[in-house]
Ligand SMILES: Nc1nc2c(ncn2[C@@H]2O[C@H](COP(=O)(O)OP(=O)(O)OP(=O)(O)O)[C@@H](O)[C@H]2O)c(=O)[nH]1
């Protein structure tokens with residue numbers, strides 16, 4: 419008998435039951451914790467109370483992580499996965515696209531960790547669920563989610579073979595000798611991939627248009643038998659290590675790179691109808707632990723007394739850093755928007771909050787990758803504040819990832835927001851402030867003197 423595809427309606431009740439069971443186990447463990455002598459407290463070595471939670475496996479794997487990922491997959495469940503390695507926000511978008519593709523193919527996504535390539539390569543990968551609230555996301559979108567470390571033992575040295583589709587080679591036809599796109603995740607997960615070039619029709623835009631986007635539904639089609647079997651004749655690469663040629667896996671549908679994916683238009687996360695944002699991205703709320711840490715940082719930046727609630731603030735994101743590469747032949751102080759130009763947009767957001775929502779917002783928090791202390795002292799002169807990560811010793815206490823997470827969370831929790839054109843970090847902040855707080859925003863243009871004049 420053919421394997422029955424996972425139906426959403428068939429899956430929902432069992433998922434609800436699992437949540438109930440989870441809640442029950444949690445309450446039970448919490449009760450057990452309370453019954454423990456006080457001096458044990460929440461000591462991390464105090465394992466027994468937690469063991470019930472730790473041992474609770476997702477019902478969508480066979481059991482605890484295994485040496486070979488395949489040994490842990492269920493034979494009645496279909497999965498989907500991909501990898502990433504760009505700036506962190508780009509990777510959030512990539513994983514959002516992966517989860518949306520999981521929704522429309524009725525598969526369970528397996529999410530890798532975030533890699534620190536743009537922060538500090540020495541920082542260890544960061545678990546998706548430690549920054550995004552997976553149970554909340556899962557409940558909001560109605561499908562379970564798995565993380566790679568739940569499937570395959572992170573310490574495993576077994577090299578697994580896997581056949582996957584390469585989109586990158588297909589959409590990059592305008593360059594010479596396009597190749598499948600690798601990711602450092604593959605090495606970490608010990609995966610030896612045999613790539614098959616995705617068919618030309620996955621490209622979103624016209625064949626002769628120089629653009630990297632593929633379309634959601636063309637990729638989804640490859641997750642169903644007809645389009646899949648019609649496309650198996652494409653160019654195939656044997657896996658680099660074992661040298662095995664494999665067709666694209668149907669149990670774990672996989673693609674090399676899902677950043678440049680849209681339904682209808684390129685760069686869709688910037689557009690109001692973006693399905694990946696609407697059906698997935700907006701439900702990717704912050705893990706409560708990290709959100710609390712961000713709130714504490716924001717409160718200290720604003721000097722809020724302990725007994726007062728966090729006041730509404732306007733968040734700003736000014737992206738400098740490597741964006742200077744866009745400033746050919748134009749001096750940086752003319753290419754990047756000046757602080758008075760930014761202040762004009764901040765006033766507009768303040769005005770909109772005043773007239774449309776009746777809130778007077780005086781706290782302004784700047785986030786930026788700018789490192790010039792002179793620039794920051796001009797920020798201070800405007801009466802704005804920011805989180806001083808050095809004084810806070812944030813990296814020492816929490817690790818190198820936290821400043822970027824905390825900045826993103828602070829941006830997202832503004833009553834209003836002002837961002838930088840062309841930065842995905844700003845794009846996501848605009849979306850979040852709008853969806854989560856109904857907050858107004860402005861985007862500052864740059865690239866030449868007067869670029870934002872309008
Ligand atoms: N802490 C902190 N880091 C930032 C800030 N702005 C940029 N960065 C760093 O620069 C990276 C920029 O990459 P993305 O997050 O993908 O966002 P982006 O602005 O679209 O940049 P590109 O991907 O390079 O085009 C971030 O992930 C951070 O590591 C900021 O305001 N605060």
Ligand SMILES: *[C@@H]1O[C@H](CO)[C@@H](O)[C@H](O)[C@H]1NC(C)=O
Nearest residue numbers: 419421480491492493494495
């Ligand atoms: C699927 O897995 C179950 C339990 O792991 C096993 O009993 C069953 O025989 C398997 N079915 C097939 C078709 O392999």
Ligand SMILES: *[C@@H]1O[C@H](CO)[C@@H](O)[C@H](O)[C@H]1NC(C)=O
Nearest residue numbers: 547548551552553705706707
């Ligand atoms: C949030 O992150 C912490 C680690 O900081 C983790 O222990 C916790 O399980 C995460 N919460 C959820 C709901 O996954």
